[in-house]
Amino acid sequence: MSDNLIWSYLIHLGDNMWGDYGPEYGGECKKTQPLKCEDKAWNEIIDRLVEKKCCNIILIDIGEGVQYESHPEISAPGAWSKQKLSDEISRLRALGFKVYPKLNFSAAHDKWMGIYSRMISTPQYYKFCKDVIEEMSELFGKPELFHLGMDEECYSVQTESPMCIIRGDELLWHDINYLFDITEKCGSRPWIWADHVWHTPESQKAFLDNASKEALYSNWYYGNFKHTEGYLHDSMSSYATLEKHGFDQLPTGSNCPDTIEFCRDNMRLTVEKCLKIVAPERLKGFMMTSWAMTNEKGRETNLDAVDCLCEAYEYYKAQK
Numbered sequence: 001m002s003d004n005l006i007w008s009y010l011i012h013l014g015d016n017m018w019g020d021y022g023p024e025y026g027g028e029c030k031k032t033q034p035l036k037c038e039d040k041a042w043n044e045i046i047d048r049l050v051e052k053k054c055c056n057i058i059l060i061d062i063g064e065g066v067q068y069e070s071h072p073e074i075s076a077p078g079a080w081s082k083q084k085l086s087d088e089i090s091r092l093r094a095l096g097f098k099v100y101p102k103l104n105f106s107a108a109h110d111k112w113m114g115i116y117s118r119m120i121s122t123p124q125y126y127k128f129c130k131d132v133i134e135e136m137s138e139l140f141g142k143p144e145l146f147h148l149g150m151d152e153e154c155y156s157v158q159t160e161s162p163m164c165i166i167r168g169d170e171l172l173w174h175d176i177n178y179l180f181d182i183t184e185k186c187g188s189r190p191w192i193w194a195d196h197v198w199h200t201p202e203s204q205k206a207f208l209d210n211a212s213k214e215a216l217y218s219n220w221y222y223g224n225f226k227h228t229e230g231y232l233h234d235s236m237s238s239y240a241t242l243e244k245h246g247f248d249q250l251p252t253g254s255n256c257p258d259t260i261e262f263c264r265d266n267m268r269l270t271v272e273k274c275l276k277i278v279a280p281e282r283l284k285g286f287m288m289t290s291w292a293m294t295n296e297k298g299r300e301t302n303l304d305a306v307d308c309l310c311e312a313y314e315y316y317k318a319q320k
Contacts, residue, residue, distance in 0.1 A: 006285025009055045012294050013037050014063020016112040017104055022162040029115040035078040038295040045302045054310035061102045063112035070131035074114040101136045104149025107165040108157045120165050130182050137186035146183045151193035169206035194219040198234040220252040224263045225273055239277045250284045255308050256291040267312040
């Protein structure tokens with residue numbers, strides 16, 4: 001691939017980013033079921049990315065999917081050894097991909113943290129965050145980018161959760177900036193989801209007042225760009241909001257079948273619209289997400305997501 005834009009694919013190693021620990025876990029806050037990631041599906045997805053030549057960055061959603069040395073208590077049964085993950089990173093790089101890590105520190109997506117998901121904004125939590133960021137930064141060889149998640153920390157996402165945890169804006173941005181500082185000291189540029197800019201008018205003001213211009217932001221919108229109201233309109237419109245205020249962007253599309261209004265053309269439409277909305281100096285690339293697990297059940301959605309990314313990339317090349 002000859003252009004300088006990022007064309008990224010998000011692949012899941014960990015799967016413990018949704019839900020929460022209820023009474024059935026007996027207070028242990030620890031995953032007891034084996035990791036869902038299957039090597040066969042992983043390799044088929046990578047092979048499709050190699051075949052299609054539409055991707056230059058693979059973002060690995062790690063979660064509880066690796067055997068951490070700093071916090072072995074959070075690793076899932078069947079988690080990859082650090083050596084296995086290191087070998088796979090080397091293999092992917094040999095295939096021509098850049099490979100970056102993702103850990104989600106949103107209180108809405110922190111089940112992977114085990115007991116630390118119950119310790120938000122405490123000394124134990126801050127140490128945990130520092131430990132795992134530093135450990136994965138070392139494993140990935142001080143990557144240029146490190147995705148820290150931070151999406152959907154709002155009440156509407158946690159209405160059915162056994163425990164609803166939402167940081168107020170001041171505490172939230174204190175914690176985000178803490179994560180940014182750790183990541184930058186590790187030599188990486190922080191990268192997070194940008195949906196706090198559209199959750200509420202108050203969260204938008206807090207975002208615009210506090211979000212660092214040194215970080216990279218991925219707004220996400222999975223519709224057909226025809227919405228006139230509701231949260232889909234707000235998320236769709238936020239590409240322009242971020243551009244107006246001078247933030248570097250990496251827009252994100254999806255073919256997730258569980259979205260409220262499924263739109264398979266969303267990735268291509270995201271490229272089409274954002275090329276018009278975001279200035280070239282602030283448009284750093286695009287990312288495709290399927291939100292399907294890396295296993296036989298999620299295989300077809302993942303492979304179709306690669307095809308969607310390829311269609312978007314071909315559209316982009318046709319405009320040049």
